[in-house]
Amino acid sequence: MKLNFLLVSVSAFALPTIAMAQDAASESQDQAGLGDIIVTANRTASSAQDTPTALNVYSGDSLRDAGIASVRDLATIDPSVNISPSAGAAYVAVRGIASTDVTEIGDPSVPVSRDGFYTNRSFSLNSSMYDLARIEVLKGPQGTLNGRNSTGGLVSIITNRPKFENGGYASVEAANFGTFNGEMGANLAVSDTFAIRASGTYLTHDGYRKIDGPTTSGDDEDFASGRIQALYASGGLSAWVSYQHDSRTVNGDAILRGTLGGPKPSFSDLGAFPGNSAQKTTLEGDRVRWELAYSTDSNLNFIYAGGFDSQNWVNVLDATGPEYPANRQFRQNERPKTWNHEFRVSNDSSSRLFFQAGYFRFSENNTVDSGLYNLDMTGLFADGGPLEALGQPDQYGIKFDYKIRTRSQAVFAQVDYDLTDRLEISLGGRYTWDKKTRSGQALLFLPALASPFAPALRLTTPGDGNLSDSQPTWHAGLNFRPKPDTLIYAKYDRGYKSGGFNSNGSSAAVPYDSEQLDAFEIGTKNSLLGNTLQINGDVFYSNYRGYQASQTSDVLQGSGIFNVGSAKIFGAEAEVKALLGKATRIGLNAAYLHAKFGNGIVVNDGDGNPQDISGNRLPNAPSFTVTGSFDQDIAVGAGKITAHADAKYSSKYYFSAFNLDDISTASFVVTNASIGYEPDHGGWKVIAFVRNIFDKNVLAYAQQNFVSHTNNYQFQPPRTYGVRASVSF
DSSP: OHHHHHHHHHHHHHHHHHHHHTTTOOOOOOOSTTOOOEEOTTSSOEEGGGOSSOEEEEEHHHHHHTTOOSHHHHTTTOTTEEEEEETTEEEEEETTBOOOOOSTTOOOSSOEEETTEEOSOGGGTTTTOSSEEEEEEEESOOTTTSOSSOSSEEEEEEEOOOOSSOEEEEEEEEETTTEEEEEEEEEEEOSSSEEEEEEEEEEEEOOSEEEESSSOEESOEEEEEEEEEEEEEETTEEEEEEEEEEEEEEOOOOOEEEETTOOOOOOSSOOOEEOOSOOEEEEEEEEEEEEEEEEOTTSOEEEEEEEEEEEEEEEEEEOOOTTSSEEEEEEEEEOOEEEEEEEEEEOOTTSSEEEEEEEEEEEEEEEEEEEEEEEEEOGGGSTTSTTGGGOOTTEEEEEEEEEEEEEEEEEEEEEEEESSSSEEEEEEEEEEEEEEEEEEEEEEEHHHHTOTTSOOOEEEEEOOEEEEEEEEEEEEEEEEEEETTEEEEEEEEEEEEOOEEEOOSSSOOEEEOOEEEEEEEEEEEEEETTTTEEEEEEEEEEEEESOEEEEBOOTTTOOEEEEOOOEEEEEEEEEEEEEETTTEEEEEEEEEEEEEEOSSOEEEOTTSOEEEOTTOBOTTOOSEEEEEEEEEEEEETTEEEEEEEEEEEEOOEESSTTOOGGGEEOOEEEEEEEEEEEESSSSEEEEEEEESTTOOOOEEEEEEETTTTEEEEEEOOOOEEEEEEEEEO
């Protein structure tokens, strides 16, 4: 009901605004050459080409034209990002650094920030990918100024805020797999000091993968969201508030199950995936954001930003495996409620001495109601079978009932000082206090979990856990600008990610320690030939300690997260953008990565066997990735045709610290293309597109699962093609 109201409000709000906006739409400013995007990577507005950190930035308009509607889609165009779905959730990896722990205790190593708001639970990470201003992908530790636990980087989603002008936009997309995507936004300047903005999106498509079972397809989509915002600004005071409601109901992830331990099946021609039990994922979410800012006459800026996020996630997976005679489901229900608060003070960023300081507080209360459930028995234990009396249908083999509280608070400060007109020094620090507590229990019923012949024992295991940790992080940088269009920077950052504790339901909570990362980086950014050529590059080295790896194990043997020791990461990245004449644009972005564990590291695999992983590659860390793009404008009458093509190549990488070939992805190339028409006047365009042109079956995730005793595989989308039309006013 809330969502219907919001989406109807967006539509109704847009109609009068369209009429008012025909003569009031502002003209975009021409930018010389390739132009530039203003970013807030260092918590203040600056040109991306003049920001001393490695980042990739994408404007909202370019993402919409490319059909990027989710964080998962972002990995198809960014060489530094890998995104892997995992049991209905997902995790993000940047430069080989990721947290694969998507449990109720886990924290992301690469957070996804939505308008400066952080959540731990990744099942809602796609929910703000509309009405976008831009997305900034920041690489390397960001823990001084940007939130918590960001040892690998940060994906910052920034949506459009209300403006003091009338206008709006709408887009619609139709494609194969029954795809229909729609998006609309409208902005109304009520007065010179008060503006309102409303936007919404609806995404739907049939399942990309067929399933031979009760659920006939997976990797489908049915998502709707609406957002309404208000902004007041007068003099040095501004106040902004936003409310958003999300709703998603899908079959969920399509998982191909193979033999535990391999061999890896052929993925050249994927038929229907076998399935035994119904699966489903639903998400309902409400989020409120606010920000109050005041600038004094003495150029001091005070900002208080906060927000509340409430999610209800239900995920039902097919957990049938060969070891137990039943059709099974793993039923998950989490209801996290998250608060963010941040107070920040700064002076004028153009001052010779620019400072920022503040206080940050994060809190999450979560309830977990999950377990392994037997739908019906099979084989000899099925209804009417000779051993029916021993069957355990409609029973939980293991049931988790937990309440979790996560608290994190920090104080931080950073100063940037101009030593000369060309040389700047940057120093920053942050001190973080983390606390996690869990109460509740796990209940095991052995005949329904391990074997129908097991004794009829019900075992209750307390799930209580407690962790308190605190650590400093810091930043030091030196920035040199030998000429206005050239930046050379060097920096050092300490990253920190809090620890946690495991519990597999049959034993008490087992703690694991925090991670630390010391990262060194040297880079340069250059705008040449009247900004028709941009050349950026960096080299980096990281010393990674306390790496938190994950392993799904038999519930009776132990599972979860464990510290495996140290790792060394070094690499290089380069980006080239060129404008050839006025009609041709090319881009090339490449990354080389060497990420390996240290020596003397022996850990148990999911079956309890010790394995030496010394010298193994970090998971989600391809040695080489490269993306390329080409755009050609062709003048046609009173408009232009734009032909576009892009591709991404990735070398082989593993999904596990054990570097098993049967849970790795081979090297791959994925290509996309589009052709569009846009008139010189009228504010509309139409684009025909095809993605994954050669219909490659590319792994998105692979896992050895010792609960179901299978190897599990998930895939990136197959070939899709369609038409998108949009209008702005």
